[in-house]
Amino acid sequence: MPIDARDEALLGRTVELAERGRRHVSPNPLVGAVVTRDGQTLGEGWHAKAGGPHAEVAAIAACGGADLTGATIHVSLEPCxxxxxxxxxxxxxLAAGLRRVVVASDDPSxxxxxxxxxxxxxxxxQVDVAAPGSDAGRAARLQNQPFRKHARTGIPWVMLKTASSLDGRLATHAGDSRWISGGPSRDLAHGWRAEVDAVVVGIGTALADDPQLTARVPDVPRQPTRVVFDSEARLPLDGKLVASVAEAPVTVIASRAASRSATDALRASGVEVIVVSGQNEHGRVRAGLEELGQREVTSLMLEGGSHLAGAFFDAGEIDELRMFVAPILLGGRQAPGILGGEGVERIADAARPVEITREPIGDDLLTIARLKEW
Known part of the structure; x- marks a missing residue:
């Protein structure tokens, strides 16, 4: 049976329901489900918590014990x-006697x-699957980009969050960057921290700003892991990150250049230290992401300066850019831009987004550029 307009509408509803599990289900995917019969909705459900009932089971339970023989279930992700x-x-x-299953997106795991x-x-x-290019099919896939990338590659989905001036500077030539973006933008970014598994900075940002990197918004079931790419394991033992390790985990990605005494001191303070190899910075970024993926980190938000962002870009591991542009001009030949690293040699080699959206956030303009789809 082809998927009709009512099926599309119900699949859209499953995507809406799935959103209710955001911040609570990782490393599992977001999933919603609706049980219907003869045009009437009998029950709705969503995956609310990792380890808890899946959306299909929750939707069936919401039917209150009704006889579901011959009913239909719409679900945003292929049933496990x-x-x-x-x-x-x-x-x-099968136990409920459902006769038709309509699915918005596949499960690539x-x-x-x-x-x-x-x-x-x-x-x-009877099983019907929405076309990948349909509204519901695409919405369901975009909703679970971290899960889909991790399932296919074993590597976390990477979102680069940055704030720049109108002339593309992250800070003044003296290094002052507080605050380029406005309060509403910073509040939104804290909400993003609550949605990802890890927040990542380089050692330069950790030393210059001594950040906490926690999500300071309501309804945070668990804080993201704070990750520092720190080749020589220089993260200060008396800094805010190490001091708050009991509140949220801290992981240092170090290279073989780090001394044993430095890594031992961090480990003794409760910090996880992962030593990776790689011939260059973007090679170590890739190795670090592989290690994080093995620890069920499916998504991360990359913050901090242009140096580490450039290494991620050179590694081909930025999936989405979220950039706040503030209505200010900074100038300065030495003022850092958004991306460092090696970059591309020709315009023809430039990374081009699959999709771009823009919206005002207070006085700032937020641009979201999706570079890859999984």
Whole structure:
């Protein structure tokens, strides 16, 4: 049966429901589900917490014990068919007697990737999947970019957050950057911190600003891991990051140039130290991301200066740019720009966004450039 306008609307509703789990479900994906019969909604659900019931199970439970034989379930992500912290959703669907499953997006992880849909079809359930280019299909995929990238590559999804002047400067030539963006922009960025698994800076930013890197907004179920790319393990033991390690984890990505005494002192203070190899900075960035991915970090927000941002760019590991542009001019030949690193040699080699959106945030202009889609 082809997916019609009502199916599209219900799949759109599943995406809306899935959003209710944001900040609470990582490393799992955001998922929403709706059970219907004869045009009437019987129950809705979403994945509310990692380790808790999945959206399909929650939606079935919301039907209050009604006989669901022959009913339909719309779900934003392909139902799982493996046992993890919860039983397979395919079993719950079959046990409830649902006759049709309509899916907005696939699950690219090795344990799924069409297997659940195959099991349902083998049991006589009608399965319909939205086209990737449909409104609901694309919305569902964009909603779970961190999950999708990590499932496919083992590497976290990377969002570069930055704030610049109208002339593209991150700070004055003397290094002053507080504050380029306005209060509403900074509040929004704190909300983004609450949504990712990790917040990342370089040692230069850590030494210059002594930041906390916590999400200081309401409804933060867990603070992101604070990650410092610090080749020589110079992170101060008396700084705010180490002092608050009991409140939120701190990880240092060091190189083999770091001394044993420095790494031992950080570890003794409760900091996780990961020593990576790599012939250059962007090689070490890639190695660090692989290590973070193995620790179920599926998303991170890259903050700080142009040096580390340039290394991430050279590594090809910036998936999305979120840039606040403030209505000020700074000038200065030595004032840093957004990206350092090696960069590209020709305009033809420039990174070009898949999609760009812009909106005013207070006096600033927020540009979101999606560089990749997973």
């Amino acid at each position: 068919c493996h046992t993890g912290r919860t039983p397979p959703c395919t079993e719950a669907i 090795a344990k799924a990737s069409g297997r659940g849909l195959g099991i349902l079809r083998d049991e006589g359930v």
